[in-house]
Amino acid sequence: MISKKEVEHIAKLARLGLSQTEIKKLGKDLSSILDYFNLLKKVDVSKVEPTSHSVLVKNVMREDEAKKENLDDVNELVAAAPERRERYIKVKAVL
Amino acid sequence: MNLTELTITQAHQGLLKRKFSALELTKSFLDRIKERNKKIFAFLTVCEDFALSQAKKIDDLLLQKRELPILAGIPCLIKDNILVKDIRCTAGSKILSNYTAPYDATVVKLLKSQGAVILGKANLDEFAIGSSGEHSAFGKTLNPHDFTRVPGGSSSGSAAAVADNLCVFALGSDTGGSIRLPASFCGIVGFKPTYGAVSRFGLIAMASSLDQIGALSKNVEDAKIVFEAISGKDELDSTSVESKISNFKFQISNLRIGIPKEYFIKGVDPAVKKIILEAIKKFEQMGAKIKEISLPHTKYALATYYIIMPSELSANLARYDGIKYGKSEIQNLHPPKFSKKTLAGKKSKIKDLLDVYLKTRGKGFGDEVRRRIMLGTYALSRGFYEAYYLKAQKVRTLIREDFNQAFRKVDVILTPTCPTLPFKIGEKIKDPLSMYLSDIFMIAVNLAGLPAISIPIGKCKNLPVGLQIIGKGLQDYKIFEVAQTFEKIAHE
Numbered sequence: 001m002i003s004k005k006e007v008e009h010i011a012k013l014a015r016l017g018l019s020q021t022e023i024k025k026l027g028k029d030l031s032s033i034l035d036y037f038n039l040l041k042k043v044d045v046s047k048v049e050p051t052s053h054s055v056l057v058k059n060v061m062r063e064d065e066a067k068k069e070n071l072d073d074v075n076e077l078v079a080a081a082p083e084r085r086e087r088y089i090k091v092k093a094v095l
Numbered sequence: 096m097n098l099t100e101l102t103i104t105q106a107h108q109g110l111l112k113r114k115f116s117a118l119e120l121t122k123s124f125l126d127r128i129k130e131r132n133k134k135i136f137a138f139l140t141v142c143e144d145f146a147l148s149q150a151k152k153i154d155d156l157l158l159q160k161r162e163l164p165i166l167a168g169i170p171c172l173i174k175d176n177i178l179v180k181d182i183r184c185t186a187g188s189k190i191l192s193n194y195t196a197p198y199d200a201t202v203v204k205l206l207k208s209q210g211a212v213i214l215g216k217a218n219l220d221e222f223a224i225g226s227s228g229e230h231s232a233f234g235k236t237l238n239p240h241d242f243t244r245v246p247g248g249s250s251s252g253s254a255a256a257v258a259d260n261l262c263v264f265a266l267g268s269d270t271g272g273s274i275r276l277p278a279s280f281c282g283i284v285g286f287k288p289t290y291g292a293v294s295r296f297g298l299i300a301m302a303s304s305l306d307q308i309g310a311l312s313k314n315v316e317d318a319k320i321v322f323e324a325i326s327g328k329d330e331l332d333s334t335s336v337e338s339k340i341s342n343f344k345f346q347i348s349n350l351r352i353g354i355p356k357e358y359f360i361k362g363v364d365p366a367v368k369k370i371i372l373e374a375i376k377k378f379e380q381m382g383a384k385i386k387e388i389s390l391p392h393t394k395y396a397l398a399t400y401y402i403i404m405p406s407e408l409s410a411n412l413a414r415y416d417g418i419k420y421g422k423s424e425i426q427n428l429h430p431p432k433f434s435k436k437t438l439a440g441k442k443s444k445i446k447d448l449l450d451v452y453l454k455t456r457g458k459g460f461g462d463e464v465r466r467r468i469m470l471g472t473y474a475l476s477r478g479f480y481e482a483y484y485l486k487a488q489k490v491r492t493l494i495r496e497d498f499n500q501a502f503r504k505v506d507v508i509l510t511p512t513c514p515t516l517p518f519k520i521g522e523k524i525k526d527p528l529s530m531y532l533s534d535i536f537m538i539a540v541n542l543a544g545l546p547a548i549s550i551p552i553g554k555c556k557n558l559p560v561g562l563q564i565i566g567k568g569l570q571d572y573k574i575f576e577v578a579q580t581f582e583k584i585a586h587e
Contacts, residue, residue, distance in 0.1 A: 039395060
């Protein structure tokens, strides 16, 4: 069983504001799913390389050049921000 | 002639022969949507004006007697996690309920370049996370075959709309069965291409090493037509690849079909099993060679998938932070300017950036999304990464290897798409693990990056049963050949 403290720690890492009821419920849900993952303990993977990508592709490179974008498109992207001043996106103080 | 029942080829021929105009075709769908969508809720957004103006353009081209691409004037529906410029794109989530797409996804650009008519955006499980269509923040989609049952997810609206003749075809996305499951439950065709065969640019990412866009359609031919239109290498998606054009001369007597013994286990509804085995028998009678094969790591696929997918998803969904776009609590977090507290020099409750994140995300995401973000964050967190994520990636290699071995002996692999018939609304929503089991026959395909199609193969008490055909990587066209033959045999 995963502890309440652990759930709270994970919620903070995930940047999810959760209520106490939710933390309790998620603790239960996560525990039962994590129990199911124990199944994988049976698999011997000592000589196996991990797969991060199913189709083998090599690194795809391009010149490191800024492409010229249409100014209207750029403005539209900035306009999607909930808080802004002129063409800057506003954020709260970090500290 | 009922225009809403036509396939792509039939509608295309009708337009060329002037049996009806593109405007008439589009209007008949818009009328039907008005009548039916209130009930089954397959569309989140209907873009009536946009669709009508597209259709008019095609009629103008027809008047000029221009040659038309096959998708010109064909009304279609786009899953609401794929961007269509200037149209709202919600991903079925509250957090994006106010978001308008600033650009077209590559697949949308390709459909538009042929002149396809976009009718609207399809309902889905929030962020394409879910197997039933019940997890949309805006309300669930119903199965057109039985309103008390789920349509399957996460491309729930796409599948229900095709089955209910609300569009000719639809685009969906498939991370662990999200095209094939709803196609099976709604009695239509759903194709998940080889990973990378279709550009993911403009698809709202869920689990990037598994996500793939594909078509839901009335028959296999239509799925192939749409795949031809949307596939190909795209410089905006560096994981995209070119699929092999088939030189495969298809003769059923040369076809070797693999039946994995691990997929015909207890747990499979006997009614589903019976229909699938009857179909396989028919293919055998037509001359196909049936071989029992083994995919020994099948029993680990679900656990592997439910580690890799939430891990990637938790990273992808980190971008919904209330700062760049979408719903945000930032406006609600300002301290009142001249409140007593502020004047007294006390800190307002909302202090910093972290609060913006916590409140925005805590409010904006639904239960299942939260559950998986938590699961993924846990699997990636310090001390657990090797035991979960890295381990799962290694088992993923073994699962891929199973398929590589099998495809040395057979051309295609057949399985039921889902072990059960479409289930009742509410039946599995409280028990996540039983819901996850619906995807059990499809997820290994995503882990291995293979192409697979679900085709309707029979019915049990009016509920459709889907057959899954799995092919070798990049042999998407071969699957279409095989599926078209099976489709014909099954309906004889």
